[in-house]
Amino acid sequence: MRIEARLRDSVRRFAAKTALVVGDHHLTYAELDAFSDRLAHSLISQGVQHGDRVLMLLENGTEAVVSFFGIWKAGAVACPLHPSTKADKLAAIIDSTDARVLITQARHRNTAGAAVEKAISKPLLVVAQGEDSGVQCFEDMMTGAPDAPLPVFHDCDELALLIHTSGSTGLPKGVMLSHVNIDAACTAIARYLKNSADDVVLSVLPLSHGYGITQMVTMASVGGTLVLEKSFAFPRKAMERLAEVKATGFPLVPAMAAMINGMTDLPPGSFPHLRYVTSAAAAMPPTFIQRLQQLLPQTELFIMYGQTECLRATYLPPDELERRPLSVGKAIPGTRAFVVDEDGLPVPPGVVGELVIEGPHVMRGYWGDGLATVRAFQPTTQGQRLRTGDLFSMDEDGFLYFISRSDDIIKTRGEKVSPQEVERALYALPGIKEAAVGGIDDPIFGQTIRAYVVLCEGAMLSERDIIRHCAGVLEDFMVPKSVEFRDALPRTPTGKIRLSADKTRSTEQGNVA
CATH class of the missing domain: 3.40.50.980 (Rossmann fold)
Structure with missing residues (x-):
């Protein structure tokens, strides 16, 4: 439709x-x-x-x-x-x-x-x-x-949206989405979130990006109410608004979760009307998940992964969070998501490969860029197959796990390191509010690992403290060799922490920590 x-x-x-x-x-x-x-x-x-x-x-x-x-x-x-x-x-x-x-x-x-x-x-x-x-x-x-x-x-196949993303080169790319693409994605989202006319969704997400647009379309489709706020610049005010409008749904990104988790005076059960929270657009560290579950004991938390090129790709049912806290779940209803090798063939469980997506939600291509469009799709007799460019693995039960963007992998001492794994270790150290990891060119090791951190107010961690902590929980080649302390980390407009925000790809990933 x-x-x-x-x-x-x-x-x-x-x-x-x-x-x-x-x-x-x-x-x-x-x-x-x-x-x-x-x-x-x-x-x-x-x-x-x-x-x-x-x-x-x-x-x-x-x-x-x-x-x-x-x-x-x-x-x-x-x-x-x-x-x-x-x-x-x-x-x-x-x-x-x-x-x-x-x-x-x-x-x-x-x-x-x-x-x-x-x-x-x-x-x-x-x-x-x-x-x-x-x-x-x-x-x-x-x-x-x-x-x-x-x-x-x-004609539902006609173009409805052009969402411009910066792409890996920093040049704008127009993702072409038809009415069918949007409707298929939003119908699937509304299905697993059990959206209805009784829902009131409060959104601070920009309507210039897919995550925000899906809030508008799903509510309009089911007869729900959309409460729009311009931003999350004033977290306390936004949380008061959440209670005031008796919101049943609250989409957020992990940067917002970090701010909410810092509100230590919020008692558990403060939002009795809140039926669900969704997370996408960046990594959700397990420590953030645990704090949100403590604060919102009766609220379901949906971890999701997607790209602008298909709006949403996977989701993890809330009842799987305890067993699979690092998973982004399975494909959204009516679609397929699986991991393939360099030849496009499915890989066995536990093997890392590229995630590919199939379904009616997959974009039509990139506006005015036939070459990029050809590269985005994998030839197949099964229908349109989107190459995400992201590295994943799958467990024996078919649940998917984000490893890294293919261009973010750090190669050090002959080993490949996922920044997300190191970041997860950093977030487990009390006193770290935000963290990012990058590779620094090195003539001997190829690259060395550097951690960029923002400390919680009052925290007194040193570089030595952080490296010692990482050495206790990570293999030696994964341990950061240096730590840079910052007042804030660079972000994209969707809230993703990116060390090179002006070169952000269009990925909107969920629990990729």
Whole structure:
């Protein structure tokens, strides 16, 4: 089913129910439907045609959600971008997508305007929350009653989303996702999370990335309520909001879990309405899992792994967490995920290979990059098979375990070391708040291991303390040779800790610690 059809179906069933909450502003399903209808009519009247690309440089809020559905109702392609995107990169994306419209907010007006000036393509600039007479006003596009019904589109294989990721080279790559891709992924997610119209999901995840977008689509599809916050910059306020709205679902990333775990005054059972928590986008150390389980004894914790190229790939049922705390589970319903060797053949349990994904959620390819698209897929007679580029192993019961990204493996003293294994050891040392591990070029050993750590407030750990701890729990070739203390570690917009955040791939992994 097309995504705008999912919204229309929920409107028929839950017209008066609250669909979206942003601050003190509430939108019912009927209101969200009406506003997105008006935007679709305005876009069409401004020359947007079937299949055109519409860029969105928007923070989490009403404008973003209305824009997604308005763009889809107009038969166009939504291209969400993180609001921190700079003018040069934005200009390059405008030209590569030949964008017809760019929707932004007043606070990003200068960046958007500079990008349009630099770009060869000249999209219509639409600005929300502003009083700029020189551009189209978003709010004006919401006024007036449409004088004709909108066209109804039926082709579910049509492109719905272009999500831009930096890729391993740092250059933007547009992941092409069809309505089928999104619907298949979100239907599977809603199935294992048991989402229903009774759910209230509070999300601080940016709507420019797959993890955030799936929260919006799943809630719209089941008739639930999405409560949007702009960020997790003020954790205490966000947790108060979680209790205030009686959220039943809370998607997070491990960086958020670290902040929550630091709130030592939060008593267990503080959120009795919270039915589940999900984690993706980065490694979830077992110590974080244990603390969350203590704080939320009646809440189910779902560890997940995915990539923008398929939105979600695997999940671990909460009742398996105790037995398999390092696993990311099995393939989401209706799909396949398995480990292969260099020839594309399945490997035995315990053998490390590349994870490949099959199913209707697998992307159509990369926008304007046929070579990258060919490299992303493995030839097979079984259907579209996505090569993740990530190293995994599988146990005897078919549960999957993340080892490392293939380009993150550290080669030292003739051995291969997974940074995740070393990081897991670091997180087990009390006093370490955040940790990352990288390889440093060495003329003798090839590479040596360096740990980058952020200490908890008041912690008094030295480099010697940390190395001694690692030596007690790791094989000698895995022990860091040096430790660098930092006030903070670099992050991508989705919250992943990456030592080279500007070279982040599009992986969204779950319990890869």
